[in-house]
Amino acid sequence: MLKWSRKQRAWLAAVGAVCLLVPAWAQAPAPQYISTAPAALPSLGEGSDMTLTAERKIGDRIARELYRDPDYIDDPVLDEYIQSLWKPLVAGAKARGELNAELQERFAWQIVLGRDRSVNAFALPGGYMGLHLGLISVVTSRDELASVMAHELSHVTQRHIARSISEQARMTPLMIGTMILGILAASKSPQSAQALIMGGQAAAIRSQLSFSRDMEREADRVGYSVMTEAGFDPQGFVSMFAKLQQASALNDNGSFPYLRSHPMSTERMADMQARQQLLTPRAASDKADLEHVIMTARARILSQPGIDLLRSWTREANDAQLGSQPLAKQVHVLYGAALAQWSLREPQLATRFLMRLTPLVQRDAKASRLVQLLSAELAFKSDNLQGALRALSEIPTGTNPRRPELLAQVQALTRMGASSALDTGISQLRSWVQQHPEDGQGWQVLAGGLMAQGRALQSLRAEGESQLARMDYSGAMDRFKAAQDASRQLPLQGADLIEASIVDARLRSVQSLWREQLLER
Numbered sequence: 001m002l003k004w005s006r007k008q009r010a011w012l013a014a015v016g017a018v019c020l021l022v023p024a025w026a027q028a029p030a031p032q033y034i035s036t037a038p039a040a041l042p043s044l045g046e047g048s049d050m051t052l053t054a055e056r057k058i059g060d061r062i063a064r065e066l067y068r069d070p071d072y073i074d075d076p077v078l079d080e081y082i083q084s085l086w087k088p089l090v091a092g093a094k095a096r097g098e099l100n101a102e103l104q105e106r107f108a109w110q111i112v113l114g115r116d117r118s119v120n121a122f123a124l125p126g127g128y129m130g131l132h133l134g135l136i137s138v139v140t141s142r143d144e145l146a147s148v149m150a151h152e153l154s155h156v157t158q159r160h161i162a163r164s165i166s167e168q169a170r171m172t173p174l175m176i177g178t179m180i181l182g183i184l185a186a187s188k189s190p191q192s193a194q195a196l197i198m199g200g201q202a203a204a205i206r207s208q209l210s211f212s213r214d215m216e217r218e219a220d221r222v223g224y225s226v227m228t229e230a231g232f233d234p235q236g237f238v239s240m241f242a243k244l245q246q247a248s249a250l251n252d253n254g255s256f257p258y259l260r261s262h263p264m265s266t267e268r269m270a271d272m273q274a275r276q277q278l279l280t281p282r283a284a285s286d287k288a289d290l291e292h293v294i295m296t297a298r299a300r301i302l303s304q305p306g307i308d309l310l311r312s313w314t315r316e317a318n319d320a321q322l323g324s325q326p327l328a329k330q331v332h333v334l335y336g337a338a339l340a341q342w343s344l345r346e347p348q349l350a351t352r353f354l355m356r357l358t359p360l361v362q363r364d365a366k367a368s369r370l371v372q373l374l375s376a377e378l379a380f381k382s383d384n385l386q387g388a389l390r391a392l393s394e395i396p397t398g399t400n401p402r403r404p405e406l407l408a409q410v411q412a413l414t415r416m417g418a419s420s421a422l423d424t425g426i427s428q429l430r431s432w433v434q435q436h437p438e439d440g441q442g443w444q445v446l447a448g449g450l451m452a453q454g455r456a457l458q459s460l461r462a463e464g465e466s467q468l469a470r471m472d473y474s475g476a477m478d479r480f481k482a483a484q485d486a487s488r489q490l491p492l493q494g495a496d497l498i499e500a501s502i503v504d505a506r507l508r509s510v511q512s513l514w515r516e517q518l519l520e521r
Helices: 006-014 016-021 052-068 076-095 101-106 133-138 142-157 160-165 173-186 190-196 198-209 213-229 235-248 257-261 266-277 290-302 307-318 320-324 327-343 347-361 365-381 385-393 403-416 420-435 440-452 456-469 473-489 495-520
Strands: 110-114 121-124 128-132
Touching (some): 076 110, 076 133, 076 142, 121 160, 160 213, 307 347, 327 365, 385 403, 403 420, 403 440, 456 495, 473 495
Antiparallel strands (some): 121 128
8 A cells, every 4th residue: 555755644634625525545644624614504405606517527537537546446246235325315315305306417426436445435526426445344234334425425415515616716627626636646646746736726725625514514414314214224323423433532543534534523423312312213123234244344355455364364264263153243254254265366265165154144135145146256266157157046136137147147158158148148238238328347248248249349339338437538439439440341230230320429429528528638
């Protein structure tokens, strides 16, 4: 991990509020909270001087850089779990009137996952949210994670970013975007980043982009209501606050950047506790949430903790006392150990831990599915393609496999070559990406399957769509142009004629986006 010098830390403190919006995936220190005098905030729902289009452009510009960052991760299993929390929260915000139709249509409403082990989440302009695997790995329930996501979602729906920026009329969207990109550049080249913040602009950014205490309280209040509307237990808000408060005294190493951008206060905690007391307590469940404990283990392993920590999972899994631990603990350790062993290139040990794990989750459908997905994943990585397909076939999917199963199935079938099963998988995946055009990984897997079938034109078009989904306009143009060249060299008929016309239209659209991007520089 990147280490910051004292001079660089001082510089980052000077632009702390930008870190609130876009902390670098490397463990750069998060911003110090800026205490400001209470200001008269616009009432809920009141507009901002910054247009929705301008805010979305800033967010798109930041997201383009995050997608290119080596620590960006698109893990189908984790992504599905996060989406199972995010979508109900967005729907809850809409149901409560916090999210109007125009805002829902114009903003992205996407989550960008980073491998960073620090505990952090952050709202971005234009409906994006950043989430570190470190946060997923420390929350003890889905409700705690949902509470953080609801809070950040409320920063977006209440347009706190735009309202902060709008207090300074001369702060242009281009200037804001450039400053935020400067923070991103700092993780790679501090010298280039400093060139972007010359002229005293950092001080202006700091004063205008830090969320005020009023905004934090508003995000608490709205987020609590949205979370409750979405069906989550609001006790998760209170327990998460308590956890962060306990961690704040131990946060000198910066492992909890969330505490610096969202400092806990007795007032905020008391407010949440008071709201909780007004609700009818929910009956406590004795059933462990095995799905969540599996997700925390997966997040910890995929955050690349290092060889020593990976080996510690093996020692814990081999501990004779593990069998006397609660079921959730056993599942957490064995799942993590199986995944860790693969990372250590010990597939036989990974299989042994997987065999011990399987009977523990037989009575939990969600957990059993996740273990089967892990079995398929490990088999695929060991080039046991038939074993991967066999593990996938044991998961009840119905006529439409879910995204993790679908991607895994098409990848395995692609490696095996053209077949009728691959035809079916490609048809299902094509339907998926047509409904979810922002799924860059889905388009890339589709491209591989199409190429295995010898359908070069359609494969190149899918590669272009994959690049476009991650806003790599240059890469998308390259692939669409290659598809154009292929269409001119092949005798076209039927579906290929339609595909060629789609490629022409997509290329013109991407060229327009590319020109707009050049004008922003």
